[in-house]
Amino acid sequence: MDFTGRDIISIADFQRSEILHILARAAEVEATGRGKLLAGTVMATLFFEPSTRTRLSFEAAMLHQDGRVIGFSDVASTSTRKGESLADTIRMVEQYADVIVIRHPRDGAARLAAEVSRVPVINGGDGANQHPTQTFLDLYTIAKLQPALATGERALDIAFAGDLRYGRTVHSLVHALCHFRVNLLLVAPRGLELPEQYLEEARQAGVAVRTVASLQEAAAQSDILYMTRLQEERFPDPLEFDHVKASYRMTAAMLAGARPSMRILHPLPRVNEIATDVDATPHAQYFAQAGNGIPVRQALLALVLGRQP
Amino acid sequence: MSQDPPTTSGSRIRQVEAISNGSVIDHIPTAVTLKVAAMLAGSGDQLFIGANLRSSRMGRKGVVKIAGREISAHAASCLALLAPGATVSIIHDYQVLRKLPVEVPAEFTDVARCANPNCVTNHERWSSRLAVVGREPLRVRCCYCERSFLGTDLALM
Numbered sequence: 001m002d003f004t005g006r007d008i009i010s011i012a013d014f015q016r017s018e019i020l021h022i023l024a025r026a027a028e029v030e031a032t033g034r035g036k037l038l039a040g041t042v043m044a045t046l047f048f049e050p051s052t053r054t055r056l057s058f059e060a061a062m063l064h065q066d067g068r069v070i071g072f073s074d075v076a077s078t079s080t081r082k083g084e085s086l087a088d089t090i091r092m093v094e095q096y097a098d099v100i101v102i103r104h105p106r107d108g109a110a111r112l113a114a115e116v117s118r119v120p121v122i123n124g125g126d127g128a129n130q131h132p133t134q135t136f137l138d139l140y141t142i143a144k145l146q147p148a149l150a151t152g153e154r155a156l157d158i159a160f161a162g163d164l165r166y167g168r169t170v171h172s173l174v175h176a177l178c179h180f181r182v183n184l185l186l187v188a189p190r191g192l193e194l195p196e197q198y199l200e201e202a203r204q205a206g207v208a209v210r211t212v213a214s215l216q217e218a219a220a221q222s223d224i225l226y227m228t229r230l231q232e233e234r235f236p237d238p239l240e241f242d243h244v245k246a247s248y249r250m251t252a253a254m255l256a257g258a259r260p261s262m263r264i265l266h267p268l269p270r271v272n273e274i275a276t277d278v279d280a281t282p283h284a285q286y287f288a289q290a291g292n293g294i295p296v297r298q299a300l301l302a303l304v305l306g307r308q309p
Numbered sequence: 310m311s312q313d314p315p316t317t318s319g320s321r322i323r324q325v326e327a328i329s330n331g332s333v334i335d336h337i338p339t340a341v342t343l344k345v346a347a348m349l350a351g352s353g354d355q356l357f358i359g360a361n362l363r364s365s366r367m368g369r370k371g372v373v374k375i376a377g378r379e380i381s382a383h384a385a386s387c388l389a390l391l392a393p394g395a396t397v398s399i400i401h402d403y404q405v406l407r408k409l410p411v412e413v414p415a416e417f418t419d420v421a422r423c424a425n426p427n428c429v430t431n432h433e434r435w436s437s438r439l440a441v442v443g444r445e446p447l448r449v450r451c452c453y454c455e456r457s458f459l460g461t462d463l464a465l466m
């Protein structure tokens with residue numbers, strides 16, 4: 001499977017076999033550790049909106065494999081403010097770099113950039129649309145914690161909790177999980193349920209979806225519990241937000257009925273939805289999940305740059 | 310425009326004044342008749358519009374006639390987005406010279422704007438590309454922001 005020159009724009013562009021190939025490469029890269037996989041290559045990070053953690057993860061991924069990094073993360077200091085088109089920015093940057101990582105507030109900006117660019121483009125988040133490297137690292141984390149994801153030997157129970165309506169992270173992961181043998185469990189505040197289009201996608205893929213009543217139930221019945229942030233601005237009534245916030249807060253005590261192998265993921269940053277006493281339990285895997293961003297991004301960079309280990 | 314109504318034409322579309330030469334767009338869903346007319350009006354051509362006409366096939370329908378000219382390729386594309394089930398007849402000397410099928414392409418390029426206000430195509434000078442993902446009703450998906458919309462909900466370019 002050759003990914004040389006390919007853009008990484010949307011999880012919807014990838015078939016199951018391609019996803020598995022990427023996850024396998026990430027496992028190899030992680031097993032090898034730091035090295036010279038990306039030596040002699042230059043990555044440009046074009047962050048038209050700030051996202052410190054995504055940028056740091058991409059930069060660390062390059063630096064740990066001897067790659068080099070250029071870029072900006074402050075739109076105020078770039079020529080975009082002077083009215084330069086996105087296409088022109090890309091046409092300039094492609095002269096300097098072997099691969100471009102773009103983060104942009106507009107939906108679809110990464111696809112536009114990829115159409116312009118002669119070098120591969122990786123989407124680091126385009127508005128509310130896609131953030132495919134997050135989805136790949138989520139899948140990698142799940143496959144690492146629950147090998148049944150890749151082998152398909154049994155159906156994994158994967159629960160999603162929190163704001164399932166607006167979270168693009170959840171939407172992309174649900175879409176990707178439809179390629180695998182999973183059951184989905186959903187728990188969301190009223191008004192923040194998973195949009196119908198994703199339920200329909202799951203139905204068409206033969207993935208069973210059921211709603212559970214509480215966070216405890218989700219914890220008790222799942223192999224993976226994927227939690228998300230609740231944002232106050234999604235609630236018209238501040239009192240309702242306070243009420244919901246209290247019932248969507250995971251504590252160590254609530255994990256008494258959980259399967260021993262159940263693991264909790266979260267795209268971070270967490271605010272109040274996971275109490276710090278959960279961190280010390282074997283269920284907590286959200287920091288390791290963030291760490292998995294390194295081998296996953298290294299594997300993607302190596303693949304699109306045509307670098308073999 | 311004053312002209313004598315035709316006596317020879319057996320067309321069912323005489324609920325709107327006949328034209329001697331031009332294009333007749335028939336079987337337009339009533340709800341989008343005025344949108345089709347507005348789209349065609351931009352050309353400056355003389356138009357005759359019939360809305361809420363009785364139709365055995367559709368119940369109610371719209372008809373738009375363009376005097377003196379064949380429908381442009383761009384207008385035909387717009388028509389495919391708004392009214393993919395419509396029929397186009399080219400009229401010559403009050404007779405139907407030929408009928409053109411309304412062809413729905415796999416992708417509409419620069420026909421309509423993406424309806425997502427945060428879509429990059431509404432902020433950069435760049436082509437609009439809308440892939441057809443459903444036929445009845447016609448649904449399209451923006452190739453950039455990946456959102457999908459009904460064809461009739463979109464603003465034409």
Ligand SMILES: [Zn+2]
Binds near residue numbers: 424425429
């Ligand atoms: Zn769009």
